[in-house]
Amino acid sequence: MGTCYFLATLLTILKRQPQVIRNTIREVTDDSVTFRFYHRTDAEQDTWQADTYKVGDKILKSGRDFVGLKLSEDMTRPVYDIQRCLNVKGTKMLVRVEEVHETAMWSLLMEKALALFAQKHGKEGTGGTTHQSGYDLIDEGGSAYLQYGVFYGKLAENTRTDLVGGGTPATNIEVMRKLYQVHTDPKAFAVAGDFDGGMVDVLDGLVTRMVQAFRGAEDDGAPGREAAGKEQVKSLRAQIDAYKQAEVRDKTDRLGEIVEGSDDLNNLRGPLDEAGHPELTRKYDHIINHLLSRVQHGRHAYALHAVHLVDGDGHAVDGEHLADADPEASTVTLLDPHRGGVDKVYSLEKFLTVYDRLDLVKRL
DSSP states (O other), rough: OHHHHHHHHHHHHHOOOOOHHHHHHEEEOSSSEEEEEEEEETTTTTHHHHEEEEEEEEEEEEEEEEOOOOOHHTTSSSSEEEEEEEEEEEEEEEEEEEEEEEHHHHHHHHHHHHHHHHHHHHHHHHHOSSSSSSHHHHTTTOOOGTTHHHHHHHHHEEEEEEEOTTTTTTTTTHHHHHHHHHHOTTTTEEEESSTTTTTTHHHHHHHHHHHHHHHHHHHHHHHHHHHHHHHHHHHHHHHHHHHHHOOGGHHHHHHHHHTOOHHHTTOHHHHHHHTHHHHHHHHHHHHHHHHHHHHHOOOOOEEEEEOOOOOSSOOOOTTTTGGGGGTTTTTEEEEEGGGEEEEEEEEEEHHHHHHHEEEEEEEO
């Protein structure tokens, strides 16, 4: 689902104020959970009211099967979705675990309650009625900085700042102020958004491995297999380079061209199979599926977890000298909500290059 904006919001709150999540879970029984969310009742006065939403103990898994949960016992036990892949090569048959997704049960049920909430108040709690289902509403994507009101009600601040792609601390001074605020103010939360989430970099690395694979096929005396993919890989590398050099506002179109409109990318699976590299084929399939989802949902959201700002001599940078932060020595740590909250540590230079916006929220 396209709910990374909601999951990133959850992660920032869990890391900085976990009691808020505990207080959001109002009641747990053997077959239901009750959650509390806030919605705005008066836009002019910015007043909010809390309501509760009770959901049953069933979640939808793999788009088909409903799975019952023993909630009072297992609320924190992870849910695993393991996909196994069967490969046949010659006389050998290999079974390999494809991927494991892990999450806490309460977060799945909270999304279910959010769907009910969205049908009544909109996914951000700011009003609006619709005939869409709640799941359709929350799956459309959203803005993390507008999601915090669902948990806190009235906020002291919620703003969005666009990054100057490939810029420096000096050209992104407003972003630097927000990074510093998250570093120094426990009431501040932030979520970063990008178009590719590093996946284009991963695709670039895969292309390099493809070149080696096709070259290896040629060395094995099968020039036809090498030639089948060589020109497609060369063209794909050119498209990736064009994506990286594009202005931020053009990146979505560029990504769509690579994923949906590129015969070079879509037709590489056959040559990979012929070259006899099942691991590369698996990686290729995973990246294609991920990028197709990115084109559909747009930006991915990451929870900002930690900021380390130092100058060229390794000394901490204060709020008056943010432009002096060393782009290579300073770091920004993000949490990926679709990978179980795994840390992604970037140099400041890489962060300012890959990410294109920063949402900041400050609670009262």
